[in-house]
Amino acid sequence: MKTLRIFLPVLCCISFFANAQATTHSSLASKSTQPLTTQPLTTETTVTPETTTVKTANTNSAQTLPIISEAEFSVCINLLSEKAKSAGISNNIINDNLAKANFNTRVIELDRQQPEFSLSFADYFNRRVTDQRVEQGRALMIKHRKLLNRVAQQYGVPAPYLLAFWGLETNYGGLFGNIRVVDSLATLACDTKRSDFFTGELISALRILEEGAIAPDKMVGSWAGAMGNFQFMPSAFLKNAVDYDGDNKRDLWNSTPDAMASAEKYLQSLGWQHSERWGREVKLPIDFPFLEAGLKNSRPLSEWRKLGVKRADNKPLSNDNVNASLLVPAGYHGPAFLVYANFNVIMHWNRSEFYALAVGLLADRIAGGGKLLQSPPEDGPRLRREQVITLQEQLNQKGFDVGIPDGIFGPGTRRAISEFQHQQNMIADGYPGVKILELLGVTIDSVKN
Numbered sequence: 394m395k396t397l398r399i400f401l402p403v404l405c406c407i408s409f410f411a412n413a414q415a416t417t418h419s420s421l422a423s424k425s426t427q428p429l430t431t432q433p434l435t436t437e438t439t440v441t442p443e444t445t446t447v448k449t450a451n452t453n454s455a456q457t458l459p460i461i462s463e464a465e466f467s468v469c470i471n472l473l474s475e476k477a478k479s480a481g482i483s484n485n486i487i488n489d490n491l492a493k494a495n496f497n498t499r500v501i502e503l504d505r506q507q508p509e510f511s512l513s514f515a516d517y518f519n520r521r522v523t524d525q526r527v528e529q530g531r532a533l534m535i536k537h538r539k540l541l542n543r544v545a546q547q548y549g550v551p552a553p554y555l556l557a558f559w560g561l562e563t564n565y566g567g568l569f570g571n572i573r574v575v576d577s578l579a580t581l582a583c584d585t586k587r588s589d590f591f592t593g594e595l596i597s598a599l600r601i602l603e604e605g606a607i608a609p610d611k612m613v614g615s616w617a618g619a620m621g622n623f624q625f626m627p628s629a630f631l632k633n634a635v636d637y638d639g640d641n642k643r644d645l646w647n648s649t650p651d652a653m654a655s656a657e658k659y660l661q662s663l664g665w666q667h668s669e670r671w672g673r674e675v676k677l678p679i680d681f682p683f684l685e686a687g688l689k690n691s692r693p694l695s696e697w698r699k700l701g702v703k704r705a706d707n708k709p710l711s712n713d714n715v716n717a718s719l720l721v722p723a724g725y726h727g728p729a730f731l732v733y734a735n736f737n738v739i740m741h742w743n744r745s746e747f748y749a750l751a752v753g754l755l756a757d758r759i760a761g762g763g764k765l766l767q768s769p770p771e772d773g774p775r776l777r778r779e780q781v782i783t784l785q786e787q788l789n790q791k792g793f794d795v796g797i798p799d800g801i802f803g804p805g806t807r808r809a810i811s812e813f814q815h816q817q818n819m820i821a822d823g824y825p826g827v828k829i830l831e832l833l834g835v836t837i838d839s840v841k842n
């Protein structure tokens with residue numbers, strides 16, 4: 394885990410959706426992505442769902458993929474076997490699993506994919522928080538009511554949130570991924586990119602096999618080794634998986650009680666505040682100072698209230714000292730949200746503001762809530778990766794620091810745009826509308842608004 398944090402402050406799981414949805418949606422329009430946790434997709438760059446669109450493997454990808462020969466892989470497996478042995482894994486488990494691991498080119502291909510487009514909040518939200526997913530979540534809440542109540546009482550995360558994670562991670566258990574985890578992790582451990590991290594995860598996976606939680610041929614997951622209903626990485630499994638049905642196995646694939654209790658325990662360990670919401674939709678006054686928006690600017694509700702922020706239903710905010718940040722993921726013409734401490738817990742599961750908003754909003758709807766009062770505009774800009782890089786380079790040149798241009802439209806880029814808009818006497822909502830793109834010299838061929 395420590396190694397992972399160097400790259401991505403994501404703690405738990407690497408979502409299967411990263412590739413599943415890429416594959417699914419690419420045929421529609423190239424889109425989409427990931428959920429829970431992480432996306433080891435793009436190295437140390439930020440992995441925000443804002444950019445989760447993943448291009449399906451293109452015909453050129455093979456040219457850039459690292460070629461590893463059978464002999465080299467075999468040497469690597471021998472080294473990994475020695476490390477596993479030193480870590481206390483038995484010879485039987487090593488010989489029956491690691492020694493028989495297969496190099497999976499597709500895993501490397503998926504690991505090398507880059508987002509083709511930045512996703513707008515509308516793109517992201519509308520594909521994940523669907524009426525169908527809401528209805529399914531409500532039905533599952535009834536079906537599993539007893540179990541959900543028990544685990545919520547024990548660990549403190551209300552059922553709608555658990556269902557929201559479940560729905561976003563694997564479509565309620567429908568999409569686990571089907572790559573053998575030892576194969577995917579051995580492949581990534583023998584790659585040069587993040588070998589140490591994936592070696593650690595591989596040894597954790599072998600430890601799970603050693604404890605007999607799952608039969609080796611049933612231990613399948615995403616291309617990056619995320620497993621089961623909630624897409625836990627092996628190290629997260631070892632720390633948080635719970636045998637909740639009493640069969641002495643921690644089975645996050647086939648046991649709903651085990652899976653739910655484990656996700657609850659994991660969220661509890663991240664600091665979930667059981668009596669608090671994730672956040673809520675709010676209304677802003679016409680003269681709201683948008684430079685105050687952003688996750689990093691946390692202040693008491695009483696101060697937001699003074700700035701004219703109201704609940705979306707026009708009721709006043711409570712006048713207390715709960716800290717909150719204000720987010721406008723689709724700019725001033727889209728919905729606004731105040732988010733609380735639990736939002737940051739969700740961000741530890743998957744460091745994406747869009748993902749965390751989707752969890753909160755899906756949970757609200759599963760709990761019986763209605764749709765957003767202010768829908769995100771669907772005609773927002775969809776920027777190609779190279780356009781985002783141009784945007785970032787221009788912002789850097791003008792003195793608005795976005796760091797090294799990486800083509801990923803994340804919070805840092807949004808913040809820099811806000812400051813640039815402020816300088817230009819524009820509404821500083823951080824949204825890359827047509828005028829901003831023109832001012833920054835970004836070709837706007839694919840922008841509709």
Ligand code: CA
Binds near residue numbers: 641
């Ligand atoms: Ca069990």
